[in-house]
Amino acid sequence: MSTPVSDASQRGQRGVLPWLAAPALVFFVGFAVLPLVGVFALSFTTWDGIGAIRPSGLDSWREVLSDPALPHAVWVTFLVMVVSWAVQTPISILLGTFLANQQRYRAVLAVVYFVPLLLSSAAIAIAYKALLDPNFGLGAGLGIDFLTQDWLGRPTLAFSLVVFVVSWQFIPFHTLIYQGGVRQIPQSLYEAAQIDGAGRVRQFFSITLPQLKYTIITSSTLMVVGSLTFFDLIFVLTEGGPGDATRVLALDMYKRGFEANEMGPASAIAVILVLVGLGLALLLRRLGGRDASQSQFEGA
Amino acid sequence: MATPISRRTVLGLAASVPVSMALSACGTSGPSSGGGASYWFLSGPPQEGIRQGAVDRFNEANPDTKISTNTFLNDPYKTKIKTALGAGEAPTIIWGWGGGGLRTWVDAGHVDDLTSWFDENPKVKDKLISTSFGPATIDGKIYAMPCETAEPILLYYNNKVFDDVGVEPPESWDDIMALVPKFKAKGIATFSLGGQSRWTNMMWLEFLFDRIGGTEVFEAAFEGEKDAWSNPAAIDALTKLQELVRAGGFVEGFSSITADSNADQALLYTGKAAMMLHGSWSYGIQQELGGDFVPSGGLGFMNFPPVEGGTGDPSNTVGNPGQYLSIYSKASAEQKEIAKKFFTNGVLDDQEVKDWIDSGAVPILSGIEDELAASKNAEFVDFVYKTANEANVFAQSWDQALDPSAASTLLDNIVKLFQLSISPQQFADNLNAVTNK
Numbered sequence: 001m002s003t004p005v006s007d008a009s010q011r012g013q014r015g016v017l018p019w020l021a022a023p024a025l026v027f028f029v030g031f032a033v034l035p036l037v038g039v040f041a042l043s044f045t046t047w048d049g050i051g052a053i054r055p056s057g058l059d060s061w062r063e064v065l066s067d068p069a070l071p072h073a074v075w076v077t078f079l080v081m082v083v084s085w086a087v088q089t090p091i092s093i094l095l096g097t098f099l100a101n102q103q104r105y106r107a108v109l110a111v112v113y114f115v116p117l118l119l120s121s122a123a124i125a126i127a128y129k130a131l132l133d134p135n136f137g138l139g140a141g142l143g144i145d146f147l148t149q150d151w152l153g154r155p156t157l158a159f160s161l162v163v164f165v166v167s168w169q170f171i172p173f174h175t176l177i178y179q180g181g182v183r184q185i186p187q188s189l190y191e192a193a194q195i196d197g198a199g200r201v202r203q204f205f206s207i208t209l210p211q212l213k214y215t216i217i218t219s220s221t222l223m224v225v226g227s228l229t230f231f232d233l234i235f236v237l238t239e240g241g242p243g244d245a246t247r248v249l250a251l252d253m254y255k256r257g258f259e260a261n262e263m264g265p266a267s268a269i270a271v272i273l274v275l276v277g278l279g280l281a282l283l284l285r286r287l288g289g290r291d292a293s294q295s296q297f298e299g300a
Numbered sequence: 301m302a303t304p305i306s307r308r309t310v311l312g313l314a315a316s317v318p319v320s321m322a323l324s325a326c327g328t329s330g331p332s333s334g335g336g337a338s339y340w341f342l343s344g345p346p347q348e349g350i351r352q353g354a355v356d357r358f359n360e361a362n363p364d365t366k367i368s369t370n371t372f373l374n375d376p377y378k379t380k381i382k383t384a385l386g387a388g389e390a391p392t393i394i395w396g397w398g399g400g401g402l403r404t405w406v407d408a409g410h411v412d413d414l415t416s417w418f419d420e421n422p423k424v425k426d427k428l429i430s431t432s433f434g435p436a437t438i439d440g441k442i443y444a445m446p447c448e449t450a451e452p453i454l455l456y457y458n459n460k461v462f463d464d465v466g467v468e469p470p471e472s473w474d475d476i477m478a479l480v481p482k483f484k485a486k487g488i489a490t491f492s493l494g495g496q497s498r499w500t501n502m503m504w505l506e507f508l509f510d511r512i513g514g515t516e517v518f519e520a521a522f523e524g525e526k527d528a529w530s531n532p533a534a535i536d537a538l539t540k541l542q543e544l545v546r547a548g549g550f551v552e553g554f555s556s557i558t559a560d561s562n563a564d565q566a567l568l569y570t571g572k573a574a575m576m577l578h579g580s581w582s583y584g585i586q587q588e589l590g591g592d593f594v595p596s597g598g599l600g601f602m603n604f605p606p607v608e609g610g611t612g613d614p615s616n617t618v619g620n621p622g623q624y625l626s627i628y629s630k631a632s633a634e635q636k637e638i639a640k641k642f643f644t645n646g647v648l649d650d651q652e653v654k655d656w657i658d659s660g661a662v663p664i665l666s667g668i669e670d671e672l673a674a675s676k677n678a679e680f681v682d683f684v685y686k687t688a689n690e691a692n693v694f695a696q697s698w699d700q701a702l703d704p705s706a707a708s709t710l711l712d713n714i715v716k717l718f719q720l721s722i723s724p725q726q727f728a729d730n731l732n733a734v735t736n737k
Contacts, residue, residue: 048704050385051408134553135572136563152496152556239496242555243719244712258379260708261404 036274043267049257060264070269072244073252080163080248081227087167088174088223089216095171096178097208110179117172125236128165155245158238162246165233170226174219181215182208217288221281228277249273336366337392337631337638340381343371344560346584350655351448358646365638367393367646373560375497382704385410385628392631393639398435398444398624399700400707406438411626415441417640424644429689432622432664435696444624445643449580449661450688452617453503456582457575457600458568461488465574469600473511473540473607480549483574489551491544492573494559498711499699501718503577506618506698507604508537514612515693521735522701528735529728533611538717538724540607545718555719562589569593577604579619580684583660583677601680603687617687618695622664657681662688702735709734 046056064070099110116124131138132151139147152158189207198206231250234240240247240255247255249269257266341351348371359366370391372380378401384390385405394411396402405411418425424445432446457469465486470476476490483490494500509517513533521528528534544550551573557563562585567573569590576582583601587594606614625647627639648663653671656663660677662684672681688694699707713730716722722730 048404048408049382050404050410129556133563134556135551135567150553150556153553158556238556241496241715243716243721255708258382259704261382261704 039267039270039274042263043265043271045264045267047263048261049263050261056264060262060268064265064268064272067265069244069247069252073247073249076159076244076246077228077248077250079159080166080230080246081224084163084166084170084227085220085223087163088171089220091167092171092174092219093178093209093212093216095175096180097182097204099175099179100182110175113175114172116169119169121169121232122236124165124169125233128161129237132161152238153242155242158242158245162230162234162237165237166227166230169233170223174223177219177222178212178215181212185211214288217284221284224280224284225277228273228280336368337635337642338368338370339393339395339642340370340372340377340384340391341395342374342377344373344585345588346659347448347581350652350659353655354646354649354652355642357649357651358642361645362638362641365641367638367642375560388630390628390630392628392635393642394626394628396444396624396626397620397697397700398446398622399696400703401700402435402443402624402626403438404704405626406443410629411443412629412636413441413443414445414627418442421644427648427665428622429664429666431688431694434621435700436622436624444626445647446622446664447625447647448623448663449656450622450664450684450694451580451620451661452684452687452691452694453507453577453579453604453619454582454601454684454687455575455577455604456568456586457602458571458573458598459600460598461571461574462600469575469602470605472605473610475605476549477544477547479574480544480547484548488571489567489573490549490575491551492564492567492576493550493554494557494561494564495550495554495715495718496556497559498715499697500559500564500578501714502698502711503579503618504541505537505714505717506695507577508540508607509534510616510618510693510695511604511607511612511614512537512540512610515616515695518695518698521731524735526736527728527732529731530725535724535728538727542717542720542724545720550718555715565589569598581661583680587660587677601683613692615691616693616695617691618697620700621688621694621696706734 042053043060044055044057045053046059047053095113099106099113129152130136132147134140134148134150134153137147139145139149149157151161185208189211190203193203193207229250230248231254234246234248234251235254238246240251250273253266253269253273256262256269339355342348352369352371355367355369377395381390381394381396385394385408390410394405396405402411428446429450432450433442436442436444436446461483462469465482465488467479467482470479480490506518513531513536517528517531517533517537520531521534551557551567557567564576564578565582565585566589568576569586583594583599586599590598593599603614603617606612625639625643627636631639648665653663653665653668657668657671657675657677660680662668662672662681669685672678672685675681695701699711702710710731713722713727717724717727
């Protein structure tokens, strides 16, 4: 990605610009790079979290990689990632397109849709848990049979519910991204299409969607990488259960580290999470092609 | 209400927040930061108020040596205290369950050896019942002060539900199995269970193991004997448990119910479930939350019934022989003095003893029969006292007795066992793999 900058402006800014990045860099090194190095080092040790740290070579890695719980956790994480992506993306694009128009009622709806994003994940999880309680929840309280199910007690239901709640929480955010993306599309494209006789559906598939390509990549990167670290919501909602039906990697890491006091294996899982996250982010950038940050507008 | 917020207040807040965050991030707010001692314990009625009351009275009597408190829910506390110990931020007085958890603190040198202090203060030691010292003793040394109450696990039942259905409380395992279809026909769950909390499920195995094979079955596993979990009595217990699950003995949705929310208690006192296996602390909760359920005699209780053909002693019980207070080794000398003063004068003072008994609990003091008999919960506290004292063996809960790593595997597998996703044999294999030494 080359950004042509004229020599004059480059010379003028060189003295100041690096310093502007310093505060962010300090925080990034202090709260991201250093812990990362620490976790990497811990993955070669045996530590119960409160006693002395003993180096133990590859023991933790061997334990984690030979544990049948790991492939299962990876599979659940992958499923959450794919299914929640597949649910969130179409809904977000449609809502974003819908909200991109400037009528007042759409502005009101935009505010309403935005509300879930303002709530903390833990609060959302506690609320859903209470509402869906098979004995004292919404279904039992109002006598609605359909709602009176063992939502969090059956593996498939619990998994679907996790995806649902995650989507409910994050669709507003991605809707916002798509709304911005749609508003960037030049009106002239639609005008030209109208003259050519294209209907709304045709306009959506031939103009809106292709023009949103890079917005989709941005939003998908956030969804996919973000779904690797889902923890709080699942922890409160199901604690990985029933059994291990919703035990994603991040939760597995926490349980090993802080419940079983095995910091070494937990750190190894953390390293795996970081590598997978980086790999996925790079892959998605690749998919976008090398010109990902260039304009798609007329004449570009 | 109508205090206007001046700009200065806002600016002051904005300025002070990052500073205090930076300070706490540097870890200077830990035990070394002078002042009084600190004490963390579990929240939730009625226990929280009683614990707080004891501290308040101590602080009032000793204004120069105050103790500050912090409370946590049961399950989050287990994590919090571990993290705090690892970070050197633990409170002066550490509340705990003794056993395997205490052992990890001892091994890491985080708690003080109190053996000599107890020798110098026989008055403190002698007033406590001797069985309570078991989980506080690691390799012959005492690392914690037993406190609060003896909490055996009991089988509770809802008298009204039994009357409505026209059946009698079970006297054996076969009775239990025979009751299940009768309650089911009336749309009532036979047993309430907060299955997401996992230790709730574990109590079932503790009793089935004991009643079928006696205490030695789990003891062998605890001692790390090879293939201890494959003992025929263990397999029989695991199989019986799964039979009860298959028969629909537990409330629908039990694996998503948490005990911390007290939803399992609510099932019993609202009559949606007929019985519940739970700790003796459950009585206080039901009294607090259940309206007139307890006062009107709705709550029945008994020891876990024997299993046909089992060799275990039916007087045995399991649970918490006491709760435990340890002193953080990195606390200042001054803080440790305050803690010991609290142990001597504050812990289980007359008012606290009265409060515990009023809540339906039995303090771990010897010779309190008169106080118990005078209580408004006389029938219940007397039963708990007898259960705790006349038990041939009062075993500690498995997850507290085992080290945390093995306990975690145990709890994970117990959930799967209740989910019927593993067989008894698989359960035994998985557990053998972690407890064999």
